[in-house]
Amino acid sequence: MEYALAIQKARDYLAAHEDRILQGLQEFLRIASISTLPAHAQDMERAATYLASRLRELGFPVVKVIPTAGHPLVFADSGPPADNPTALTVMIYGHYDVQPVDPLDQWETPPFEPVIRDDRIYARGASDDKGPVWMHLAALEALRAAVGRLPLRFKLLIEGEEEISSPHLYTYLLEARGELDCDVVVISDTAMYAPGIPSICSGLRGIFAGQIDIIGPAHDLHSGVYGGVVANPIHVLAELLASFHDADGRVNIPGFYDSVRPLSPSEREAWARLPFSETAFCEEIGVPALTGEKGFSPLERMWGRPTLEVNGIWGGFQGEGTKTIIPATAHAKITCRLVPDQDPAKIARLIEEAIASRLPRTVRYRFTVMEGGHPWTTSPEHPYMKAAAAALQECFGAAPVFIRMGGSIPIVSALARQLGKPIVLLGFSLPNERIHAPNEHFHLANMRCGMQALVAYWLRLAAGPVSAE
Numbered sequence: 001m002e003y004a005l006a007i008q009k010a011r012d013y014l015a016a017h018e019d020r021i022l023q024g025l026q027e028f029l030r031i032a033s034i035s036t037l038p039a040h041a042q043d044m045e046r047a048a049t050y051l052a053s054r055l056r057e058l059g060f061p062v063v064k065v066i067p068t069a070g071h072p073l074v075f076a077d078s079g080p081p082a083d084n085p086t087a088l089t090v091m092i093y094g095h096y097d098v099q100p101v102d103p104l105d106q107w108e109t110p111p112f113e114p115v116i117r118d119d120r121i122y123a124r125g126a127s128d129d130k131g132p133v134w135m136h137l138a139a140l141e142a143l144r145a146a147v148g149r150l151p152l153r154f155k156l157l158i159e160g161e162e163e164i165s166s167p168h169l170y171t172y173l174l175e176a177r178g179e180l181d182c183d184v185v186v187i188s189d190t191a192m193y194a195p196g197i198p199s200i201c202s203g204l205r206g207i208f209a210g211q212i213d214i215i216g217p218a219h220d221l222h223s224g225v226y227g228g229v230v231a232n233p234i235h236v237l238a239e240l241l242a243s244f245h246d247a248d249g250r251v252n253i254p255g256f257y258d259s260v261r262p263l264s265p266s267e268r269e270a271w272a273r274l275p276f277s278e279t280a281f282c283e284e285i286g287v288p289a290l291t292g293e294k295g296f297s298p299l300e301r302m303w304g305r306p307t308l309e310v311n312g313i314w315g316g317f318q319g320e321g322t323k324t325i326i327p328a329t330a331h332a333k334i335t336c337r338l339v340p341d342q343d344p345a346k347i348a349r350l351i352e353e354a355i356a357s358r359l360p361r362t363v364r365y366r367f368t369v370m371e372g373g374h375p376w377t378t379s380p381e382h383p384y385m386k387a388a389a390a391a392l393q394e395c396f397g398a399a400p401v402f403i404r405m406g407g408s409i410p411i412v413s414a415l416a417r418q419l420g421k422p423i424v425l426l427g428f429s430l431p432n433e434r435i436h437a438p439n440e441h442f443h444l445a446n447m448r449c450g451m452q453a454l455v456a457y458w459l460r461l462a463a464g465p466v467s468a469e
């Protein structure tokens with residue numbers, strides 16, 4: 001069937017069935033699937049079962065609620081289209097669990113009693129991530145109605161532990177490697193840059209976290225008796241931490257930037273065109289001015305450049321009044337945000353080498369690696385990204401932007417590393433939709449355009465050919 005006719009049919013279908021689609025979403029939102037609270041274990045089961053029954057209604061021949069040591073995973077596979085056994089396979093990942101709702105008294109309407117007002121749907125999970133998951137189901141339904149079948153093979157992996165760092169998904173990824181085979185992974189769990197600007201997220205920073213302990217005398221010492229001959233661990237730590245950056249705001253750890261992939265000129269140009277007011281940004285976060293690495297814009301420094309931050313520092317006497325001691329120890333927690341192709345384990349090694357070489361002989365130290373996560377990126381030039389951009393442009397009537405996020409979504413880099421396939425982060429939420437906070441909501445206008453864009457994306461991929469990188 002001709003593309004224009006198919007997309008029009010899908011649009012008409014979505015419009016004609018909008019009430020039912022929204023009713024289904026409201027039912028989904030009524031389930032209090034708070035993954036972190038043991039009291040809601042039954043709700044987790046209910047949410048998984050609800051999704052599974054919806055997927056069976058959609059005609060998926062394989063639908064499984066997979067038990068884990070925590071909350072169940074929902075997996076569905078449409079199988080290849082009957083007339084095209086070699087069609088592309090798209091994997092859609094999302095999550096049905098939500099954050100806790102306190103402070104409850106700040107909600108204008110109860111978090112698990114969804115209401116629609118001002119063309120927005122209010123409920124916990126509306127924007128993160130039940131609304132976007134529901135969009136995918138509705139888009140598949142419309143696609144099937146428009147062309148009579150699913151023209152691609154679709155696999156869905158919807159987990160119930162995203163908000164608690166997916167502790168059991170990783171085991172499943174290892175065990176079910178074959179079942180998860182696909183050509184591209186599409187995830188709708190990120191935000192658009194701003195209202196009216198459809199966005200695709202093309203990169204996330206990784207993380208390294210560690211703790212530095214400076215160990216001085218065997219116990220706190222009297223600063224009058226011993227002051228002048230014993231190294232003070234707090235002084236030593238302060239000097240060490242101060243040595244971690246140079247005057248140009250660069251991280252002063254030898255080798256730190258060795259694996260940093262330079263930002264492409266086209267990406268830098270695109271970010272430079274995004275609306276960004278440094279003054280408004282400063283006002284919003286309450287600082288008089290910004291800082292950072294010289295030669296890069298604020299968006300580049302937040303999205304595409306690595307950092308090292310001291311997150312906490314403690315030691316010595318913290319009580320009221322004075323206490324005349326040379327403290328026995330001093331401590332700091334640090335994290336680095338990493339960009340492609342930095343490796344958290346290598347960064348940990350480089351930092352430890354810098355610490356060892358910079359500390360005086362007068363103290364000992366301990367360096368503990370707490371956490372590591374790889375950075376991730378899919379090139380905006382990748383055919384799967386370009387097809388997504390074209391679909392967004394068509395349905396939102398505005399040119400989409402490729403943005404990145406400064407934070408980390410560990411599951412994205414895990415999926416990328418396990419499956420070795422491109423990931424397209426096609427987000428339809430808005431930054432101010434109060435996710436994780438009271439009065440979470442989702443804009444229905446973006447939901448409508450987004451569902452159409454998903455259908456358009458699948459139709460474009462079905463029309464192929466999309467060559468892999």
Ligand SMILES: [Zn+2]
Binds near residue numbers: 095128162189
């Ligand atoms: Zn989410």
